[in-house]
Every structure is written in structure tokens, then in C-alpha cells.
Amino acid sequence: MNNKKTKKIIQHTIMIIFTLIMIYPLVWMFSSSLKESSSVFVDAHSLIPDGFHFENYIQGWKGFGGISFSTFFFNSAIISIIATIGSIASSAVIAYGFARIKFAGKTIWFVCMMLTMMLPFEMVMIPQYIMFNKFGWIDTYLPLILPTFFGIPFFIFLIMQFIRTIPMELDEAAKIDGCNNFSIFFRIIVPLIVPAMMTSAIFSFYWRWDDFMGPLIYLSTPEKYPVSLALKLFSDPNSVTNWGAMFAMSSLSIVPIFIIFFFFQRYIVDGISTSGLKS
Amino acid sequence: MIPKKSEHSPAPLEEVSTNPDLKKKVNSVKPRRKVKSDNHNVTGYLFISPFLIGFFSLTIFPILYSFYLSFTDYDLLGTPNWIGFDNYVRMFTADPTFWKSMKVTFFYAGVAVPIRLVFALLVALALNKVVEMVGLYRTLLYLPSIVGGSIAISIMWRQLFGNDGAVNSILASIGLPTHSWLGDPDTAIWTLIILYGWQFGSSMLIFLAGLRNIPNTYYEASSVDGAGPIKQFFIITLPLLTPVILFNTIMQVIQGFMAFTPSFVVTNGGPVNSTLLYVLYMYRRAFEYFDMGYASAMAWVMLVIIAIFTAIIFKSSPHWVHYESENK
Numbered sequence: 001m002n003n004k005k006t007k008k009i010i011q012h013t014i015m016i017i018f019t020l021i022m023i024y025p026l027v028w029m030f031s032s033s034l035k036e037s038s039s040v041f042v043d044a045h046s047l048i049p050d051g052f053h054f055e056n057y058i059q060g061w062k063g064f065g066g067i068s069f070s071t072f073f074f075n076s077a078i079i080s081i082i083a084t085i086g087s088i089a090s091s092a093v094i095a096y097g098f099a100r101i102k103f104a105g106k107t108i109w110f111v112c113m114m115l116t117m118m119l120p121f122e123m124v125m126i127p128q129y130i131m132f133n134k135f136g137w138i139d140t141y142l143p144l145i146l147p148t149f150f151g152i153p154f155f156i157f158l159i160m161q162f163i164r165t166i167p168m169e170l171d172e173a174a175k176i177d178g179c180n181n182f183s184i185f186f187r188i189i190v191p192l193i194v195p196a197m198m199t200s201a202i203f204s205f206y207w208r209w210d211d212f213m214g215p216l217i218y219l220s221t222p223e224k225y226p227v228s229l230a231l232k233l234f235s236d237p238n239s240v241t242n243w244g245a246m247f248a249m250s251s252l253s254i255v256p257i258f259i260i261f262f263f264f265q266r267y268i269v270d271g272i273s274t275s276g277l278k279s
Numbered sequence: 280m281i282p283k284k285s286e287h288s289p290a291p292l293e294e295v296s297t298n299p300d301l302k303k304k305v306n307s308v309k310p311r312r313k314v315k316s317d318n319h320n321v322t323g324y325l326f327i328s329p330f331l332i333g334f335f336s337l338t339i340f341p342i343l344y345s346f347y348l349s350f351t352d353y354d355l356l357g358t359p360n361w362i363g364f365d366n367y368v369r370m371f372t373a374d375p376t377f378w379k380s381m382k383v384t385f386f387y388a389g390v391a392v393p394i395r396l397v398f399a400l401l402v403a404l405a406l407n408k409v410v411e412m413v414g415l416y417r418t419l420l421y422l423p424s425i426v427g428g429s430i431a432i433s434i435m436w437r438q439l440f441g442n443d444g445a446v447n448s449i450l451a452s453i454g455l456p457t458h459s460w461l462g463d464p465d466t467a468i469w470t471l472i473i474l475y476g477w478q479f480g481s482s483m484l485i486f487l488a489g490l491r492n493i494p495n496t497y498y499e500a501s502s503v504d505g506a507g508p509i510k511q512f513f514i515i516t517l518p519l520l521t522p523v524i525l526f527n528t529i530m531q532v533i534q535g536f537m538a539f540t541p542s543f544v545v546t547n548g549g550p551v552n553s554t555l556l557y558v559l560y561m562y563r564r565a566f567e568y569f570d571m572g573y574a575s576a577m578a579w580v581m582l583v584i585i586a587i588f589t590a591i592i593f594k595s596s597p598h599w600v601h602y603e604s605e606n607k
Contacts, residue, residue: 011409018402019419022477026422028445029435041443045452090329097326103319109327109334116338118529118589120537122558123578126565127341127348130355150333181322210428212540217566228430232544235434243438250431261425265418268425272484 033057033251037244053244057252060245064234067222069249076226079144080208087148087155087204088197094151095159095193096185100171117153121213129217143218144211148204155200158271162196163189199271202264206257227253349576355569366576377577379552380560387468387556388535391475396527399482404516406483407490417487424480433474433544437461440470440545461546464553471541471554482527489523490516518601525600529592533585557581 027047032040033056034049061069097103098110132143166189174184215229222230231253235246261268324331349366351359370377402420406413426432438444440460447457460466497515506514539558542548548555548563557577565574 012412015405015409015416019416023419023422025432025435025439025445025477026426028439029431032438041441041448043452044443044448045445046448094327094330097323101319101323101326103323106323109331112334113330116334118533119338120533120585122537122539122561123582124338124341124345126561126571126574126578127345128337129565130344130348130353130571131341133355147333147337149329150337151330156330181326185326206425206428210430212430212543213562217562231430231434246434247438250434253431254426254429257426257429261422269417269421269484272481272488 029247030251033244033247035244035247037242040243040247056242056244056248059242060234060249060252063230065222067225067230069227069230069252071223072225072227072230075224076209076228079141079211079226080205082141083145083148083208084201084204086145087152088201090149090151091155091200092159092190092193092197093185095156095163096189098156099160099163100184100189101181113153113156117157125213125217132218138218139220139224140218141224144208144214148208152200152204155204158200159193159196162193166192195267195270198264199267202260202268203271205260209256345575345578348572349579351572353571353575355571359572362572366573367580370573370576370580376552376555376560380555380557383468383553383555384536384538384557387472387475387538388532391472392528392531392535394472394476395479395531396482396524398476399479399527400486400520400524402479403483403486403490404512406487417484421480421484424478427474427478427480428540430540430544433541436470436474436541437545462550464550467546467550467554471538471545471556474541474545475535475538482531485523485527486520489520493519521600522602525592525596529589532588532592536581536585536588 024047028045031047031049032044034052034054035056036050036053037056039050063069063072098106098113128143128147132138135142137143170188170192171184174188179187209226210228211226212228212232215226216232219225219229222233225233231249234249348359350361350363352362352365353359406416406420409416423432440446442457442459442462444460446460450457458466460470493516497519498511501511501515537558538556539562542554542556542559543562546554548559558581561574561577561581564570564577
């Protein structure tokens with residue numbers, strides 16, 4: 001009995017210490033955002049700020065070059081939301097096609113999709129840039145948003161796996177009642193795959209929100225920058241003097257990610273766990 | 280009339296779709312079935328048409344175009360001139376920076392990926408043993424991965440390991456010598472490796488789900504046979520986890536080779552190119568020197584390397600990946 005208890009205490013002590021070390025950098029970032037700018041690097045490791053200097057946030061929010069972070073956050077939100085809607089809608093349609101309809105050449109296209117999933121974006125980045133440059137789309141959001149409307153392989157795969165768990169009898173019953181594939185998809189499948197679509201939507205939002213390389217190569221007007229790119233300029237080591245403000249804006253930029261994570265944790269954990277197992 | 284509809288899809292599709300159709304014509308006795316299957320073809324292609332359009336215009340065409348560009352001197356302004364294998368020859372024989380970036384990337388991926396996977400597995404094993412508060416630990420340990428992709432984290436990392444940063448401050452407070460982590464070519468790459476290893480959360484979740492899938496009866500049976508926990512790990516846990524490990528390894532290796540943001544933001548490739556990851560060098564070639572031909576050649580070299588690695592991992596998998604008898 002006692003032995004078991006000691007073992008448990010040791011176990012938890014190790015886990016707690018380990019966990020604290022792992023989240024230390026995050027806590028450090030938040031606490032530095034509240035420190036007075038000049039004292040951020042005095043006793044740098046300390047997690048307890050010398051008072052709560054919220055003026056860092058006010059200072060930082062003013063941004064640079066007369067453009068405030070309101071603009072950058074708004075831009076990020078626009079790009080992330082439209083791209084997410086696009087990728088989920090198209091991925092769900094494509095997933096239904098692959099999961100439920102028998103058609104010639106399906107296997108080949110499915111293999112193509114899986115290969116696309118493994119192909120890193122960086123490999124097509126240059127030719128895509130040249131293409132979009134020829135279309136005159138540089139410094140617009142089109143190169144960042146439009147490609148998502150053709151489905152994201154990872155989401156297609158995730159939603160497909162989910163559709164496969166829905167009993168075929170439902171489709172067949174609907175067919176007998178006179179539904180065609182389109183009404184089966186909209187009336188029966190879509191309401192049932194909401195969890196998989198949620199998981200995909202969360203990932204899509206994260207990726208778009210964090211996306212750095214896309215905005216970096218496509219956008220040149222600071223008014224159009226999303227938070228990620230703005231933050232990079234804002235924190236340029238050669239020009240930063242207001243460290244507190246830099247930490248404040250860095251912390252703010254990940255707040256949307258945290259909020260979504262804490263509200264929809266279940267979807268994320270389920271999504272990751274199944275994606276790795278079923279392949 | 281009906282099959283015509285699918286003709287607006289790209290050309291190679293025709294070859295694919297006619298062949299099985301022919302077989303069906305031969306096989307099927309009732310003409311009604313043929314009509315039905317044609318209908319299915321049209322609906323099927325209609326549903327996957329967004330993918331097909333994207334696949335041809337945003338994947339296949341760019342890849343082929345990039346292959347063509349890799350044999351030219353295209354600089355975005357002029358017209359591409361065919362220069363044969365010049366880019367590749369220059370890359371392999373006359374560009375020490377290319378070799379440097381290759382070396383850095385192999386070292387980075389070769390060290391950081393195993394560190395992340397081993398870390399993820401160890402933590403997953405520990406979490407699998409703990410009964411209370413698993414949810415809390417899991418959430419907190421997953422946090423670094425959830426925010427890891429953001430620029431904010433790379434910026435924070437730069438300060439964390441900066442000369443006046445928290446790491447040096449901790450070392451100083453316990454009486455250890457401080458170090459210029461980002462300024463020393465030998466240690467700078469390690470700050471990036473630690474950053475990569477720190478984000479072990481996704482792999483951890485996948486491993487954890489894999490561990491939960493192993494039936495408890497296996498462990499019970501083996502402990503009746505007198506197997507201790509370490510032996511159990513090697514004869515039960517590890518073999519049954521291999522499919523999950525396979526998937527993780529492939530995805531992580533690709534991700535490791537493609538890392539860009541950390542080296543761009545934390546160290547910007549320096550000092551003396553000691554953290555110049557491949558994609559960063561490619562980015563510079565393309566968007567700072569506008570050397571599109573050369574950068575395309577670099578992309579192709581990396582594509583071949585990744586393909587070879589993936590093929591090796593897949594080909595070797597029958598020797599180390601254990602699949603349970605058959606799918607349920």
C-alpha cells in the first residue's frame with residue numbers, strides 16, 4: 001500500500017518537473033511581455049514581472065510605419081477564415097467522392113492525392129510563384145487563399161476516414177427514398193461528418209494563421225501583412241528597442257491559437273490520434 | 280452523351296477511364312448496369328473535380344515547369360534561356376554554400392527527428408502509466424506543438440538563447456559559465472534542434488493513441504510467463520507500435536528536411552552559414568538573387584532526396600514494421 005503511494009508521488013513529481021520545464025519558455029514569454037522594457041533582460045530567467053506593465057501592449061499595438069496591429073490581426077483573420085472555409089468545403093466534397101462513389105480510375109487518383117499529401121509545399125513554391133506572378137496576383141491574397149479551394153489532401157483523407165465509419169445502409173435508404181448523390185451528400189453525410197470537418201477547420205485555421213512563407217514571398221505592401229509577417233518585421237533584431245512591446249505582440253499573436261485549443265481540444269486530440277493510426 | 284461531360288477534365292483522365300470501362304462492357308451482361316456505371320463515373324468525377332483541377336494546375340504543372348526551369352537561367356525578368364545541365368553542374372562542383380546547406384540540413388534532420396521521436400515515445404510511455412491527471416499533463420505537454428509553428432515562438436527562442444536571455448541567466452544564477460549560444464557556429468544549430476525537439480506533442484499524441492490500442496491481455500499473458508516491464512516493452516510494446524512509428528518517421532523526416540522558419544527567424548542562417556538550412560538557401564537563391572533556374576534545380580535535388588528517403592523507409596518497413604494478422 002505505502003510502497004504504491006510513494007511510487008505514485010515520485011511518478012507525479014517527475015511528471016510535474018518535466019512539464020514545468022517544457023512550458024517554461026511559453027510562460028517566460030508571457031511574463032516578459034509584462035516586464036518593464038528596460039528590465040526584461042535583468043534577471044532574464046525570472047518569471048515574476050516587476051509589476052504589470054500593460055503599457056507594453058498599448059505601445060506594441062501601435063505597430064510600425066503608422067500601421068497598427070488592428071490591421072495585421074484583421075488581415076490574418078480574413079485570410080485564415082476564407083481559406084479555412086474554402087479548404088473544408090472542397091475537402092468534404094472530394095472526400096465524399098472518394099469514399100462513397102465507385103468510378104473508373106478512382107484508385108489512381110487516390111494514390112495521386114496521397115502523394116500530394118507527402119509533397120512539401122516548398123517543392124512547388126517557385127513555379128507557383130512564377131505562375132501567380134504572370135497572373136498579376138503578387139501582393140494580393142489570391143495566391144494564399146485560392147489554392148485552398150481545391151481541397152487539402154490531409155483533410156480529404158481525414159474526412160474520408162470518417163465517412164467510412166458511417167453505415168452504408170443510411171445512403172441506401174436515402175437512395176430508395178429517391179435521393180441522388182448530391183442530396184445524400186448534403187442531407188445525410190454533411191450533418192454526420194461535422195466532427196471531422198471541425199478537426200480539419202481547426203488545423204486549417206492554425207496553419208493559415210501561422211503561415212509565414214506564403215505571405216513572405218507574395219505580399220509586399222505592409223498594409224496587407226498578416227500578423228506573422230508583421231511580427232517578423234516588428235521584431236527585427238537590428239531595430240527593436242522596446243523589448244516589452246515585442247514580447248507583448250508575440251504573446252498576443254498566439255492568443256487566438258490558445259483560445260481555439262482550449263475550446264476545441266477534443267477535436268484536435270481525436271484528429272491527430274486517428275490520423276496517425278489508420279493510415 | 281453522358282460520358283462526354285467528363286471530357287472537360289484533363290487529358291490523361293481519358294486513358295484511365297476508358298480502360299476499365301471496356302472491361303465492364305465485356306463483363307456486364309445487362310446493358311442497364313453499364314448506363315448506371317457511366318452515371319457513377321460522371322458523379323464521381325464531379326465530386327473530385329476540385330481536387331483534379333488543383334492537382335493538375337497547382338501540383339503537376341508546377342512540378343514539370345520547375346523541372347524545365349532547372350535547365351534554364353530564368354531570372355523572373357528576362358526569358359528563360361536553355362543552359363542544359365549548367366545549374367546542376369554549378370551546384371555540385373562550384374557552390375560550396377550548397378554543400379554547406381546540405382550538410383547542415385542532414386545534420387539537423389538526422390539529429391532533431393530522432394530526438395523528437397524518442398522524446399515523444401518516452402513521454403507517451405510515461406503518460407500511459409500515469410492514471411490521474413493524464414489529461415492535464417497531455418494538454419500542457421502538447422502546448423509547445425500547438426504554438427510551435429508561429430513566428431512568435433521563433434522570436435521568443437531567439438531571446439531565450441540570446442546573450443542576455445533566460446538560458447544564460449539561469450546558468451549564471453547557478454554559477455555555471457554563460458555562452459553565446461547563437462553566436463557560436465558550433466552551438467547555433469543546437470538551439471534549432473532543441474526548438475524542433477521541444478515540439479514533440481503531435482507525435483506524442485499519436486504514440487499515446489497507439490499505446491492505448493494495445494490490448495491489456497498481451498501484457499497480462501506475458502507477465503504470467505514471467506516477463507518484466509523492460510522485456511515487455513521490447514517484445515510487445517515496440518513491435519506493436521512499429522506501424523505508428525513508420526508513419527511518424529516519414530512525416531517527420533520530410534518536415535525536418537523542409538524546415539525554414541526557425542533558421543530564417545532565429546539565426547537567419549548564421550553565424551557563418553552554420554544554420555543555413557536547405558530551404559533557406561533555396562529561398563535566398565530564388566527571392567533574393569532571383570536565380571529561379573538554380574533554385575528550381577535545388578528543389579528538384581531535394582525532391583529526389585526525399586523520394587529516396589521515403590522509398591528506403593518504406594522498402595525497409597517489412598523488416599521492422601509489425602502488422603497484426605489482418606485488418607479487421
